[in-house]
Amino acid sequence: MLIESLRKEVLEANLEIVRRGLVMYTFGNASGYSPEDGLVAIKPSGVPFDKLRPGDMVVTDLDGKIVEGTLRPSSDLDTHLEIYRNFEGVLGVVHTHSTYAVAWAQARREIPCFGTTHADYFHGSVPVTEALDDGEIEEAYERNIGRAIVRRLEGIDPLTRPGILVASHGPFAWGTSAGKAAMNAVLLEEIARMAALTLGINAEAKAIGGALHDQHFLRKHGPGARYGQG
Amino acid sequence: MLIESLRKEVLEANLEIVRRGLVMYTFGNASGYSPEDGLVAIKPSGVPFDKLRPGDMVVTDLDGKIVEGTLRPSSDLDTHLEIYRNFEGVLGVVHTHSTYAVAWAQARREIPCFGTTHADYFHGSVPVTEALDDGEIEEAYERNIGRAIVRRLEGIDPLTRPGILVASHGPFAWGTSAGKAAMNAVLLEEIARMAALTLGINAEAKAIGGALHDQHFLRKHGPGARYGQG
């Protein structure tokens, strides 16, 4: 992919999470990965969204070495990179502090699959990472967040769980492009909101059964998908 | 009714549920039924709302055979058809994943009639369907949702309960036109929100009595209605 296109797509994903109300001030970032080039484009750190231009996106290699760009990359870059290095097929990552997803992350509770809106996009609960220990926090913190994410999804196809809650922090979402990652971040916030309200109505609410879960996930994903214009 | 008018009305109902905030992305659909022709017009599957034109509405007969249109119909078509085949006088159906109605559906709780906003539009609680069994989920899923809806309302005039919660899924609403169905979907969401907040304030809140319920429902509906400009 041309770096120019990647930058534009990444900028657009950053703007999308603002438009959808997931971001206040500069609390969020989107990146995209081009596997042919081995390059990642990411939002610069602490720059207001309304001032961002494609050329402000910082381009690095998978080790975080800056290849193009004069600004400092998002402080969460190392988390994004750890995800790209480990999750086959993931070409976009988004991090936000969206309100309801943060609330679940702070509650340190997985989001059970209470219904079909969830099942349409997540094949299973929305997982929560383990807490980091003090050593992991004090040294290489952002990379260790990435490692905790990767560890939690061990043995799971990350495209069937396109997001996670980092304990006491907030959501990361991903997908097959920066735009899809942004969409998954939006969906995760709505799923988190619906689930919180569900518990408020019925504290004993139960996750749905496997047949219903599969029916929904598989009608939107994989070879048998039959949703949309095909 | 001219098919052309039906399509326009159905498009308008689809746009209304977006404007009222019931829909994110493509998660919702409205249809309308013309009994003289035996034809149904419905939103196409997975097409963004802001791109819809009247000619995109898919027209089918009551068995789901496409009569006009080049796009695939909403994947929920079979649920809409089951409703039209069984509910006398229902000429419009709307399905959404609106947040509070979904929360009640996920909680698998009927919405008790806690007050007059509810009583003005639903003569009784807002019902929830029984869960489908695995066989019903795996084969003819959408039609079986329709059957569960019809079963739950057996012996009830569907125009006195113009909506239902499909268990672990979300709301369907209906009415004497696509536009009325959209309005009932909006009202159902607000009723669901008020009821969730009521429980948060008083977990022991009780449904209102029959005299108050009748007074409100009947002042807006039926031969004795005295609301509006008459």
Add this chain to the structure above:
Amino acid sequence: MLIESLRKEVLEANLEIVRRGLVMYTFGNASGYSPEDGLVAIKPSGVPFDKLRPGDMVVTDLDGKIVEGTLRPSSDLDTHLEIYRNFEGVLGVVHTHSTYAVAWAQARREIPCFGTTHADYFHGSVPVTEALDDGEIEEAYERNIGRAIVRRLEGIDPLTRPGILVASHGPFAWGTSAGKAAMNAVLLEEIARMAALTLGINAEAKAIGGALHDQHFLRKHGPGARYGQG
């Protein structure tokens, strides 16, 4: 007051409750009273707010006899009239189905004065009416709602409690003009929202003491008021 001015002010109050998000569809109404003429202007029943013009306001005397206007008045007219006939100094009344105030009305709980936002406008809790009995519901329903309001405030200066929750229904607010009544309806909704959230954080939250309550109410109201530009 010229009837022409009263109509304009009443129209403006009706539009204000829409702009402030208290009203969906036609669920709300504002009226104003001119004691010199003994006349009341009120919103017509079931007319969409965006079509209202000053000349659509229906003018009646205090017994509800229509003096000017070709439309039917709001079905809640008799409640408004009962308030004007009994509450000295009240020249505006507003009824809405605003979400949080309805939730408290449906919960059938008074809103305790949990803090100074409340104390700035209500000198005491926000009261709830007693439920009507079946006879009161079946005959002269709207007038009986007004009577229940008046009964609940017996011995209380209505301008120190400029609103009430009608049990299982929703709020009525009032003031020294239609505009002030609209403002009190907005404040009541916000007070109801804050109080519901307060209970969610601390189910044992207590009403504030008398000294703090007086300090706030009296700095905004009455002869010693020292808020604003005086």
Add this chain to the structure above:
Amino acid sequence: MLIESLRKEVLEANLEIVRRGLVMYTFGNASGYSPEDGLVAIKPSGVPFDKLRPGDMVVTDLDGKIVEGTLRPSSDLDTHLEIYRNFEGVLGVVHTHSTYAVAWAQARREIPCFGTTHADYFHGSVPVTEALDDGEIEEAYERNIGRAIVRRLEGIDPLTRPGILVASHGPFAWGTSAGKAAMNAVLLEEIARMAALTLGINAEAKAIGGALHDQHFLRKHGPGARYGQG
């Protein structure tokens, strides 16, 4: 600082808290302090925000003596002054009745640091003042609120806790300028909202540990900060 600039900055901070949805009607005020001149500029009392001009800001000395301006200052002036007199480095103060922060203040609960959004801006919980006694309420009320704030933060660098909840009332926030104070008021509201939702999901949620708290606070504040473009 030129008084002219201070006034503009204070006006802008007042408008910012409106734009961010923290304020209804005239329920909020921002001020700024210029230590070189010993002067404070503050919003006038009870003037609608949309009519404010820089010249309307009231300029006083640290004892509250009006130096410039023809309007009455905000009734909360004495609280602002008490903060400036006692909190070294604080050059801006904002008071609002934002909904979630008020709910915590009314619940009279400190906001525990449940996650990193909070830790990024508050080094510790968001404190609540002690209730004032009747004497403190009846005499020099606003100044006594300021004293309760100062007392509660005794021994704490106020720039590491840039806000507080006044018991049964609402939030005050501050910072190194009026604009920063406004931003801290916005963040406090969001932190309060996230924390309330966290408790709704898990009533046993616990504050985060010291290592995570420090990592976040110190990456945005102090000599080792590495967030933004540095």
